[in-house]
Amino acid sequence: MLEIDGSIGEGGGQIIRTSLCLSMATGEPVRLYNIRAGRKKSGLLRQHLTSVRAAAEIGNATISGDVLHSREITFAPGAIQPGEYRFAIGTAGSTTLVLQTVLPVLLTAKANTQITLEGGTHNAFAPPFEFLQKTFLPLIEKMGPKVNVKLDRPGFYPAGGGKLRVQIQPSEKLKRLELSERGAIRDVRAFAMVSNLPVHIAERELKVVGRKLDLDKKKLHAIEETRSHGPGNVVWVEVESEQVTEVITAFGQKGITAEKVAAQAAREANQYLAADVPVGEHLADQLLLPLALGNGGVYLTQPLSSHSRTNFEVIQKFLDVKISVTKLEAGKELVEVRV
Secondary structure, eight states: OEEEETTSTTOSHHHHHHHHHHHHHHOOOEEEESTTTTSSSOSOOHHHHHHHHHHHHHTTOEEEOOSTTOSEEEEEOOOOOOSEEEEEOSSSOBHHHHHHHHHHHHTTOSSOEEEEEEEBSBOTTSOOHHHIIIIIHHHHHHTSOEEEEEEEEOOBTTTBOEEEEEEEEOOSSOOOEEESOOOOEEEEEEEEEEESSOHHHHHHHHHHHHHHHTOOGGGEEEEEEOSOSSOEEEEEEEEEESSOEEEEEEEOOTTSOHHHHHHHHHHHHHHHHHHTOSBOHHHHHHTHHHHHHTTOEEEEESSOOHHHHHHHHHHHHHSOOEEEEEEOGGGOEEEEEEO
């Protein structure tokens, strides 16, 4: 049984998700301890607990320690079981992070899988639905599988109540992915969504984003969402290039003006555009598991986060893969995963 210290490196929930996923993929039992030990609220929160139980159900695993605030779990997987599943977090915790735990092993399963997830769909510090739909999954499809996602209802913090559905059509194996250049920029567009809030918030945000990114009014889209259970606001910029469509987001918060939220999204979008790389900071982290479980690959990105480097460490405890990072000019980094 592998022993994984949940406080290593970045020390967050990604260590749990990656460990569970790779335990399922390899059949190697794992004991996780010191789970989120350095965080203000340590141990398993509702979102992490849902990930553990989703992995246990899909991976036919025997588990212990799967209770709220637990700082230690053991997980002994069986065979992957594709099928139809529903997982409800019960809070505004991120549905996309729960999906991240189980999706990689279902990409090469023996049959199709349908998953319904309920909770948060637009969370700070987690990939929002639009990133999943427009950035991550199109790249997964280049590797062979077909994954369709549908947003039935957005869920924002703190009300939650979001719902998304995922259909996974696996392939026998995952193809190698090459993203060593971005190619020409085809389009840049911006969106601002408000739920149970005045639409002028979205309009103010788009005015700032449009000015800072020099976008025509036709590229600015305000969305009034009526299905959500509570108030919420998100701004995102889509940068479509030859190789990838990057989605860069910022979330409205109490006490933060619409203009500041928009300025954050515009600043990060400008940084990505100036970097001349296909893979942004968050996508760099998301791609690691599929590449490590498939035929490897290479991608050019911005300076890696501590999140990504912690992911390297956990992956290499389970898999005999080599992950190299070559520093290039202008802060670019070339990541290669060799299997």
